[in-house]
Amino acid sequence: MRTEITTVEALREHRAAGQDLRDAVLVGLDLTGEDDLLRTALDGAVLLGCELSGKSRRKAEAAGALLFPDIPALPYRVYRTTLYTPAELFDGFDPARPESYADTPDARIYGHSKAQGRTPDPLHALAERLHDHSITSALGEVLAACGLPPVAVMGGHALKRDSPGYLAAMRLGAALGRAGFTVLTGGGPGAMEAVPYGVRMPDHIEELHADLAKAPKFGSDAAGIGQWLAAGLAPDLPDTEPLTIGIPTWFYGHEPPNPACHWHAKYFANSVREDGLLTVATAGVVYTPGSAGTVQEVFQDYTQNHYTSVGPAAPMVFLDKDFWTTDVPAAPLVQQLARGRDAEEWILVTDDVDEAVALLRKYSAT
Template identity: 45%
Template sequence: MQPSSEHASATRRPGDDREIETLVEFDEVCGRGALAGSRVQAVDLTERTSALLAADVTGAVFLGCPMDEEAAAKVRASGALVFPPVPGLPFNPYRGLLYSPDDLFAGLADGGYEATPDAHAYEWFQRTKADGDVLSSMLRAIHDDSISDALDELLDGARVVGVMGGHTMKRGTDAYAGAARLGRSLARAGFTVATGGGPGAMEAANLGAYAAVFDDAMLDEALELLSGAPSFTPSVTEWARAAYAVRELRPSGGMSVGIPTWFYGHEPPNAFASHLGKYFANATREDGLLARSNAGVVFLPGAAGTVQEVFDNATPNYYESRGEPTPMVLVDRAHWTDHLPVWPLLRSLARERPMESRIALVDTVEEAPDALAALLAGHAGPA
């Protein structure tokens, strides 16, 4: 599937002509005679044969770009490298842009979730992840590296706050509504909200960021509509269609990022993150999500996955000696001290380390934005 053009302006660094990720960019660069040395990613060039035949492509690289055979032969003969599209794949390993919800959920309306590219990519992953085929593992690695590159371009200069939490949080609950209000507050404060891109708390935070550009009543209406399909089980189709019903009522919502994975195939991506960086390798996805949350991380109640994320984030903070540790706000005192005693261990690690003044524990999700702001301002958070 060719990536959506809607991401082009958001994912390109100003003045960067070396990477070409859309047909519009190709025409601009080619028109200036600057194609030599370029890296062209996943752009359909079948209608640009005359331009390719006339262009200086010395040192250029074409990654997964369909083109006429005459053009392909010419650019190879001129010293360019051509990595042709791989037939039969449900994804493009060379894609230059992040996914949109429409990319991953194409076909949902007519064929249900099972007909979508997201479901097909998961089926391919299940067939190939343990077969020992070096081609399959190479294609997964290329795809994931392309996603990382696209995320770096999108988030260049952004103040990113990660919101972590459990995937089992259901629509229609107070916890889900609170996580959505948190996402809205962070987005309105000028942060880019980033989540694991899945259901539950992750979806709620992305929904809040989506709602940030509308009046407050929009979120209340969305929460009511979504409550009719509270979970992605037993039907991902109905769960996703409810999200699209919200999007159709209020299109063009606010921007946020989701970073999901096909490793957990039972967790579909959510439709409220405007940009989805979906990975095959979960470890790469987890590390990248936390590393890009440069303005802090808010941890909502969760289980094993969220606990892992707390300490994955705490480890570089613990050893940070030159810069400032990333602020960490844990929400729900009873959960993090009694149910899962993460906070006492985190405080013990933080004692007499720079991170000690960059962690906070709050009782309610409504307190999280102020706690984060205080930590960013250099004030010790509540314990």
């Protein structure tokens, strides 16, 4: 197992403990004045985006270390070691100037990715894949550190803040938070935003809903997104557990990430993002009404449960009976496929949030 080192301080501690750097992975370190730290065995070491003196570079190469240089002129860090915070993604945004959203890292990264077209050149394709690998690694570390079972909530981005469905999603988030789950969503607007607001402000849902309803949906340009964002940033959200983690994508970059989550694991590749979100939701998934994207996630999730390809079959909760059995009858098909299999026990179609949470808690207890 490789040892990953992401700060110079951690590297000093590693070396002070008498450890060499065989098979270590050093990520994004400025080592130009730290030649002494590299005076050890380096065979098998991997240096990702590290800055080295000429002397240390020659020594590392001669020792057989692998050096991956940083890629210049990108609006994002290729070798990240942490997830994004809303503050990082929206850095430079001025609520008094909604159009300033165009100057944020989130908007600039989306613009850069969109400019590459459907088939980026090899350099940019490689940069995006390396970035996404780093995000997956950072997400795993966050989930392991928080220790609470992760439940994902899926739902449509088009749900307006002034709608009864948005308020219902906030209440669902409050119930999941009170039950002690880490709550994951797709990280965008609509239901993906309402749920983390409910997790973080469970005792102020009605008043928060009324305030957010003043900017009910995001617009199609920077100013329209900025007005939506300004209202979303206005609440003073407590920085406490349970954690809420959004997993959005710049593939759908016209949908801004929400400001309600503690962290965002934002990807370039939507396929990696969708499969990854379902895979890390090891305590189950709750499906609120959505459109084609949500339905796609239903069957991606069930496929994992059907074949137990990523672990034991986990709960699939369809919240809103009429929607999932009549309007979009995905639930009966999933139930039919699950008959006689381990997954059957953990499929629930309900209108009752308490019943949904009870099933999730029962599963986590087993």
